[in-house]
Amino acid sequence: MTLLETTVGGLVTANPVWVGSSELTMTLGGLIACVDAGAGAVVAKSVNESAAxxxxxxxxxxxxxxxxxxxxxxxxxxxxxxxxxxxGLAQVDLDDWLAVLAAAVGHGAPRGRPVIGSITLADPVAAARIGRLMAGVVPAVELNVGAPHGREAPAVRRLTEADAVHDAVRVVRDAVDAPLFVKLPGQASDVVALARAARSAGADAVGLVGRYPGFLPDLDGGAILGSWGAWGSPACLPMSLYWVSKARTALGPGVPLVGTNGARTATDVLRFLASGARAVEVVTALWTGGPAVLAELVAGVDAYLRQRATIRGGGLEEFVGSALAGAREYADVPPMRSPAWLPYTARWSRSSGR
Incomplete structure (x- = not known):
């Protein structure tokens, strides 16, 4: 095993920097470009049964x-x-899409860089049928039950209750003879409960978390995009890491987690790993920097882990979840010697003339 090689739900990948599903992975050329740029794995653009x-x-x-x-x-x-x-989802017939996936898998497999199929949930029975066919050509299937567009587009579903996640995952799990990864929404009352439900229904790994619903006025009487949309940014990183770290703490190291939403730099990727993710999906970084960003991210993660290994020993396996050893519940945090708020209120009082 190399320093960066990681195993997620039985799937072995060259490194933990993965490319998430998007328009950038909607063609054979895009999939191959991500593989050749150094991605540990590439998640193809999602499909489902809905023409809408x-x-x-x-x-x-x-x-x-x-x-x-x-x-x-x-x-x-x-x-x-x-x-x-x-x-929206890929505009392609399923048979044609399976052929594209098979070609991409054939390109990535010899390089240790698997291409993963993706389904965005609409109807669980239809997703199971697609998943069964998809599992015949890809080494793993991602089931997205947290599509951020689910509040706006009825052709995709966004599940935020544990029972609904469990029932949908169980239907697909029974049909898919390959590792099944379930991607969850970030906006729910208890994402850890959703992760537990997905796992209990047979998910081999859990992805945390999808992008958030968003809206941005343009201040001229309209809205950016002219509608609502889906939002992801570097500012989402601590929110995503909250759920990754909480899921790791609640479910334990035996449940593989895949982090997403917020990683733009190698440091961001490392923070996902330290919070408990075994791999990290990036998308927007490729929109802004092209596939070459992948080599930069992989090199940065590799350099840090090598430096860390010379000081502390260990590798990626020991680093995953390492931040949690120093994290306490609020009730366990000892009182500060000098309250952290004191210098701020003192400065405010001086500036206001009080």
Missing amino acids: ARRQLDIADYAFVSGTGRVRPAGAARRGDGLLNRS
Whole structure:
């Protein structure tokens, strides 16, 4: 095993930097480009049985938003921008798509870089049928039950209750003879409960978390995109890491987790790993920097882990979840010697003349 090789739900990949499902992985050329750029694994664009979900792609739109709120079109996006978008599923017949997946798998497998099929849930029975066929050509299947567009587009579903997640995953699990990864929403009352439900229904790994519903006025009487959309950004990183770390703590190291939503740099990837993820999916970083970003991320993770190994020993396996050893529940945090808020209120009092 190499320093960066990781196993997630029985799937062995060259490194933990994965590419998530998006328009960038909707063609054979896009899938191959991600493999060749160094991704540990590549998740293909999602499909399902719904013609309406495919038509939704006809109104896809993308706005990139800087940390200061400046809105840029796709061609002017910069590293670190957030992405607000409207999207749909791949517009392709299933048989044709299976052929594309088979070709991509054939390219990635000899390089240790598997290509994973993806289904965005609409009807569980239909998803099971697609999953059964997909498992015949890909080494693993991702089932997305947390699509951020699910609140706006009835052709996809966004499950936020544990019972619903369990029932849907069980139907698909019974049909899919391959590792099954379940991707969950970030906006739910208890994402850990959803992760536990997915696992109890047979998920081999759990993805945390999908992007959030979003809305951004343009202040001229309209809205960016002209509608609601889905939002992901570097600012989402601590929110995503909250659920990854909580799921790792609750479910234990035996449940493989895949992190997503917020990773733009090698440091971001490392923070996902330290929080308990065994792999990290990136998407927006590729929108803003192209496939070459993958080599940068992999090199950064590799350099850090090598340096760490010379000081502490161990490798990726020991690093995953390492941040949790120093994390306490609120009730276990000892009182601060000097309250952290004290200098802030003192400074405010001086500035206000009190």
